[in-house]
Amino acid sequence: MTESTSALEASFLQQAVELHQQGRLQPAQALYRQVLDLNPRQFDALHLLGVIARQQGDAAQAIALISQAIAIDGQQAKAHANLGAALLDAGRADEALASHDRAIALLPDYAMAWSNRGNALRRLGRLDDALRSYQRAIEIQPNYAEAHCNRAIVLQDQARYLEALGAAEDALNIKDRYADAWFARGNALHCLRLLPDAVESFDRAIHLRPQWAEAYSAQGSSLFKLGEFEAALDSYDYALKLKPDHALAHYHRGNALRSLGRNAEAIAAYRAALAHGDNPETIAFALASLGVGATPAVLPAEYVRSLFDQYANHFDEHLLQVLDYQTPAFLDGMLRRVAPAADLDTVDIGCGTGLCAPYLKAYSRRLDGVDLSQQMLDKAAARGGYDELACADLLGYLDAHTDRWDLAVAADVFVYIGDLQPVFERVRRALKPGGRFCFSVEAGDGADFTLRPTNRYAHTLGYIERLANETGFELLAAEPLAARQENGATIAGHAVVLRNTT
Template sequence: MTESLAASLLQQAVELHQQGRLEPAQALYRQVLELDPHRVDALHLLGVIARQQGDAAGAIDLISRALAVDSTQAPPHCNLGVALLDAGRADDALASHERALALNPSYALAWSNRGNALRRLKRLEEALESYQRALQIQPQYAEAHCNRAIVLQDMGRYLDALGAAEDALHIKDRNPDAWLARGNALHCLRYLPEAVESFDRAIHLRPDWAEAYVAQGMSLHRLGEFGAAVDSYDQALKHRPDYALAYYHRGNALRSLDRREEASAAYRAALAHGDNPETIAFALASVGEGETPAALPDDYVRSLFDQYANHFDQHLTEVLGYKTPAVLDALIRHVAPSSELATVDLGCGTGLCGPYLRAYSQRLYGVDLSQPMLDKAAARAVYDDLACTDLLTYLNQRPVAWDLAVAADVFVYIGDLAPVFSAVHAALRPGGRFCFSVEAGDGADYVLRPTNRYAHSLDYLRRLAAEAGFQILATQAMEARQENGAPIAAHALLLCK
């Protein structure tokens, strides 16, 4: 009698659960467990509901109890893995999904969830392979296509990410995660109006989604629609008042509107809700508060250029009228370099200087913080070696190695140039040349502008050169680029050790 009642209650609970009626299903699962405390299905599915309600710890406890009774079924292992990932235990989550797959190698859901754990562990190639295994088993699995789009985005393969997101949407167009993934890919490919529209679709399907509002705000900001961007960030904060990233980007939009006091308040709110103090320090400095940081954080610069790599050259040359490599080349040629130089291109980016420098370099090396930028530089086939690291580390490991060091539009991300000048001097051979550009400042040695770029005074550069042991061979006033249709004044300098 007890067994038949428990079975009947369990069947009713499962039906309610499948209809999304979690609380009555939960109540019935508990009644089943009162009749049979070791009922595996009731323990497992009660754990699934706990996870659906945001109680990862409760889910882990209940599903683990189910597995203690019977560990031979794949679904509880898979659902335990999802709950463990929710709890931040990615290694344990991976192990659970692999136990599920050992029991059922054709379990597409477990392959996809295994990919999620691998992605959290930054094992992106393995995560991609896991999603592909899921799709081999179940080609119409929209969530696996979407997860694949997310990991391709993480890998900087934005066009592939766009294709994977659209594959997901062709199968299931009411998929907010896929619309968000599509929007993120379009944003990075600079199809900004289309990105905004994609984020709109995600928000329509999930109106309280703070992350989607922030993503939309970032695209609006890039379009120059700063007021609309602020509105998006406000919506994000309405739904998630402790969202540090929304406060930070709201501050950036307010700064672009020259509403500096409000920008400062937004940055301070971001800090209060856990944002990186180093990031906030330079954000506050850009609106005139606090001490000017010596340099922008490496993580900020790396992230900026990782996303910028695919369209960097076109944006600089066609939109911003960027001519710095040609100006530096003319300065270097003015002192008649030989064709046998050992040259290092500091902050080489996509290698825009490379073709110029190759003409007088027997060896040409490049260094940059961003691997996607270096991948573009490698495609030019003009560098002998490329390294992904910071400038000081690279230079300090190579004393007296170079005849020529070049830094085109690099020092806009570094305020205090004294350590760089010292490191370059030590890395150059006697008589070696150092050619670089800066945005032109006046008065203070260096200032951080609202563009998050440093400007340096010529007097400061002359003083640093003398202190480091350089002789100034030439200086030239120039226009670095266009900003909102106006030229940005800059200096190019050529020094000699």
């Protein structure tokens, strides 16, 4: 290369970097390419062309260009970190993690690599490791707003909502005009039931990024929880104007329309959600609750798990103070009257946060609990009283046990299961001969079980009695129960005690 060519290359590169730093990507891109016309092995031009490709959303081209640069000089930590970011964009999280590890090996105090490494770990589901990686980035660079925000996102994923709120606010204290941090703050506030503050936080995110469909949808969810259904509908409509294929916004829009009594429009919204890829089981039960299609036998497990993971932090307060929930005490009193016993091996089916534990422990030598929601089980463990807690599907858990328990209790669980025959069969096998089965249901009429607009099942007493006889149980008692309060009205239920006759 002649001296004049070398000078021209350096001049083009300097101009390109300046344009790149100004955000003028296309002219910078053109100059980087002119550099490569002069010197096809120019590391910086290849690397930074790859960075621009990633900024333009072309992960494959970014990976190809940055990999070429690394083949020329593999000792540049920034190139490995940028390759890792592009690999993560392409969904190649394991390779992304390896790239960030190589960057850190070359430059141990590289805060951005530690933070981006956390992103790869999060994608791989290694949330505790991700938190440690973000924390290391913050130790190196305490004013690293992105690392604080990323930490908030992982804490949110772990349902550590108060800590997530703190991390988001740490990010905002550093960089106030930071849409992602306002969004993370809104998500934490929503889950902490600080709903007006959540709405305001999502509003700040939208102000900074007006085309953000997900922020409008999230704001709609907080407005919906506040009972502001018209405002929620407006938010979902904005989200869908920006992103017409946003399945979750279609689904939540259906919920808002249903709450407004606009059932025909709700049905259309649910069908749109399905057309754009929403879970068919979730849509089937939403439609069934409006009288469209066959009634599903059970609610989708993922729906129930997600519902209660989000519900865990305020579950007890809502049930006891808002819904006047008395079922655990009622079932306890019924058991003491109808089937008194002591030193029992007991299983609490769908134990939730453990509201039944203080009652059941009084006459149980061993108390096991099972639930779909790990967040609920964490609350049950903190309450205490259980010898073992399992996060598992109910039928699979019961299948693994035969002649195991003297007593099985299911308080307010069968509102999420329509067809109870598979449960009854498995409970009977899991009970010792003569074992008791005590549970509650909401009282239905007409069909054996119906799915109500509340997304809860109701069962007739005749169905329960017939099913008990068919599956090897004797009916010891069935009593009317005030299951809960809803919108000022009492929801009628039944409390039932059966005995295993085998």
